[in-house]
Amino acid sequence: MFTLKNQYLTVKINPLGAELTSVTDNDSHLEYMWQADQAFWGRHAPFLFPIVGRLQDNQYQVDGQTYQMTQHGFARDRTFTVVNQSATALTLQLQADAQSREKYPFAFKLTVHYTLVDHGLQVAATIQNQGTQTMPWSFGAHPGFNLPLGQASADFTDYQVTVAPKQVYQRVPLVGPYSDTQHAVPLDLTQPLALKHTLFDHDAQILTLNNRETTVMLSTPKDDHGVALTVAAPYLGIWSPYPKQAPFVCLEPWWGLADDVQATGDLRTKVAIHQLAPGADTQVGYQITYF
Template sequence: MTITITNSKLKAQIKTLGAELCSLKNNNAQEYMWEGDPAFWGKHSPILFPIVGTLKNDCYTINNKEYNMSRHGFAREMEFKIIDQKENSVVLSLQSSEESLKVYPFLFELQIQYTLLEKNLIVDYTVFNNSSTSMPFSIGAHPAFALPNHFENYSIEFEKQDTLQYYLLENNLISDRTKSLELQNKQIDLNYELFKNDALIFKNIQSKSLTIIDNKKPRLKVCFQNFPDLGIWTKPNASFICIEPWFGYSDTNKSSGKLDEKEGIQILNASQTFKSKFSIEIF
């Protein structure tokens, strides 16, 4: 099922499968989200939960018991329920189930709220720990933004002027190897060579907003004030760029396999609630 929310400036569509944003258009019907062409990448904007990235050997342990979980977790493949809907907003919910407990032994509820305000789409994440013990988790966004013109016409402007260090992936795990990203006037020009080793992974990034620039004109801005980590990614010759605010990232090569010791993991105490949000502003 696909839900549509609107205001006077924007229209967004969200699938109940994975609570995935699949379309964001202005009132001229210009599309800002990637179409999901499976020849490159068949997603639009999956929700990453309860892990971000890849686990070492695709498994982890809790209380000395081993569990298997595939890349980015299971929320993106599960059906969410609509628990509130208005003209310009919708709230979707995923609750732990017999199926989820087999791979993640915690009682939880994950709520995703989409709200249109003027030219902004605000995405709120709420995680409830309904277990009697603390719950380790990561959560992240993976929106793919359409780049309808030539890829090299675009650049990304960071909020702050600095030299950025990003981590390289090896076999989908975070390696010890890093590279520096030199910014010119806070910007980096896009080219596919940047992504020859997969995503650019930034830990504890200081910039909290990124703007996609199209031929020197701003196209859209992603703001992620309290997200510590970030990924930027595309596929070779694909006409999209992903700007991905995260709490956490893939395992490192040195990971112990214990989920509560995982680098970047969040620990939510029993009966507590976690909240975060990011926004997409259209120019």
């Protein structure tokens, strides 16, 4: 486990999955991150690569070959190596090997960089194609936040999600675990979205952001503690398990989606997939502010 610390926050990161496991306030010792209670969800903040969500039949085809891959890909279950570390920054890396090629036949390098700045954590991921063919990829983050934060008098239903810019967003519905992009529905976020467990009775609420910089804040009028995630991504998921009444919610920036209900199985034409040319790299990222 790696530790980053400044005068405000202490952050812990597990090399397994390069997963953020803890963010605590140095003065109050308040824990912001979900602590992976297996009764509800046994992860903290996994990275999703090289797919987001589920594939139909947990498989796909590329260049005439069929490959098996389970939900959210394999990076979250692989150990990353350390590139460098300081008191407030950490860089971890995962590179293609024989094990990954069984599921994803591309010569990738995934580098994750954490930087602790004041009350915020900046997260950047660089995806490199080190091969000789175009590489289809998706990426996502899945951080879970404790509810309540701080005062025990607050409850899950006392919290709200405030989105800026305030507008009506297009929401991608899910049919089972699959995206139904042809039937997007409006979600009015000109006012805060009140949290309730039944909000997730059809899984995540998926907002279409169209790569516009967006801030999603999780807070309650009952106290001053909360988190705000800022990102410019195609999509953002808001999720908590249902019908379990779990004491956490996830704010998830996504550069990808689960297979569409009309999916053909071809990874290169998968809904919301990205393509990376041979020898090229791309960077995605977001920032979480803790208050």
